[in-house]
Amino acid sequence: MKSHLMLPGPTPVPERVLSAMSRPMINHRGEEFAGLFREVTAGLQYVFQTEEEPVVLPAAGTGGLEAAVVNTLSPGDRVLALVTGAFGERFAAIARAFGAQVEVLAAPAGRAVDLEALRAWLEQDLERPAAERFRAVLATHNETSTGVTNPVEAIAPMVSRHGALLLVDAVSSLGAIDLPFDRLGLDVVVTGSQKALMCPPGLAVLALSQRAWQAADTARAPRFYFDLRSYRKGAAKAQTPYTPALSLLYGLRESLAMIREEGLEEGFRRHALLGRMTRAGIQALGLDLLADARHASATVTAVVSPTSIDLKELRRHARVVSGVTLAGGQGDLADSIFRIGHLGHVGPADVLVALAAVGDALTAQGRAGAAGPDQAVAAAVRVLNEERGRKA
Numbered sequence: 001m002k003s004h005l006m007l008p009g010p011t012p013v014p015e016r017v018l019s020a021m022s023r024p025m026i027n028h029r030g031e032e033f034a035g036l037f038r039e040v041t042a043g044l045q046y047v048f049q050t051e052e053e054p055v056v057l058p059a060a061g062t063g064g065l066e067a068a069v070v071n072t073l074s075p076g077d078r079v080l081a082l083v084t085g086a087f088g089e090r091f092a093a094i095a096r097a098f099g100a101q102v103e104v105l106a107a108p109a110g111r112a113v114d115l116e117a118l119r120a121w122l123e124q125d126l127e128r129p130a131a132e133r134f135r136a137v138l139a140t141h142n143e144t145s146t147g148v149t150n151p152v153e154a155i156a157p158m159v160s161r162h163g164a165l166l167l168v169d170a171v172s173s174l175g176a177i178d179l180p181f182d183r184l185g186l187d188v189v190v191t192g193s194q195k196a197l198m199c200p201p202g203l204a205v206l207a208l209s210q211r212a213w214q215a216a217d218t219a220r221a222p223r224f225y226f227d228l229r230s231y232r233k234g235a236a237k238a239q240t241p242y243t244p245a246l247s248l249l250y251g252l253r254e255s256l257a258m259i260r261e262e263g264l265e266e267g268f269r270r271h272a273l274l275g276r277m278t279r280a281g282i283q284a285l286g287l288d289l290l291a292d293a294r295h296a297s298a299t300v301t302a303v304v305s306p307t308s309i310d311l312k313e314l315r316r317h318a319r320v321v322s323g324v325t326l327a328g329g330q331g332d333l334a335d336s337i338f339r340i341g342h343l344g345h346v347g348p349a350d351v352l353v354a355l356a357a358v359g360d361a362l363t364a365q366g367r368a369g370a371a372g373p374d375q376a377v378a379a380a381v382r383v384l385n386e387e388r389g390r391k392a
């Protein structure tokens, strides 16, 4: 049976990318590799919307977050972590692991960062002597565990006025939700290959501002493999300091070409549409969304499971009967939500299939009188038609 991977990562890898990855190995110190390196760098500059040269590490996204921390912070540095879910907590935990004094501004599940509270924290912090102020603010652009997109465009100017570095986890958003690195003046942005970049897992990618590179020269957190100065040195010769993940880079070159062909803006519009379709379909089924509607994510939707529903059985039914893989909840949300990923190589038809599968799985649990898959699909198609009307 055909399977539909509707996870917020890993996401489906296009045929073009899969076949690009089957090329033979080459000398990673030779001219051919230098060409590959330059093409990938240029493609990443397009996606990050930056003049800086992003760094590619063979690592999971978490490795990229660790690289962001160890290259900008020193033990004892005060750091403000904006926590809106499990991934915000992880970013904070990494900073703590390397000796930072982490203070947390947390939001309830489903809510975005409270901008007024952030403003107050930062203003109060400015009353301290300069050496004791927050060295960095850690933010999650798209909190995958709750389906919330934080307004980094509003956070960035506040942090910039304060003077702290702004480190952003954009693992589940970069390439799908607009995050212009240079225009927003961000310091570090981290993403992973297995999300909107449409590649298999295994690469972390980071962009650093000039200020962040200066921080890398003075940061005292212990690091070796993730010391980005080695990568910068290698990049001057279009090389990597250690053996690169060649097959993944072949794949990334291809997926970056696909992103260019679609156009970044068009990709943002597609993801926003998929988010709206998903939410309309879920609401037509009478289910609640976890995310505050003003900050609902374009890449992942968290659905509150009614207590009358056996959540494990719902996901099992969708997978076994319809071939649709849905994600569960994480941490405290494990027993109360499921998530639908709609990022990367996905289109409207994939969302319709996922909604039909959820509707069918609910009907199978005998929700008497409730809406079924047909209503969910119809609601999503209405959104699709409205979008078509807008474009025409």
Ligand SMILES: Cc1ncc(COP(=O)(O)O)c(C=O)c1O
Binding pocket: 008, 009, 060, 061, 062, 063, 087, 140, 142, 143, 144, 145, 169, 170, 171, 172, 192, 201
């Ligand atoms: C927002 C966010 N940050 C970090 C990660 C961690 O990425 P990885 O599992 O590749 O380490 C994920 C993965 O889902 C994520 O969605």
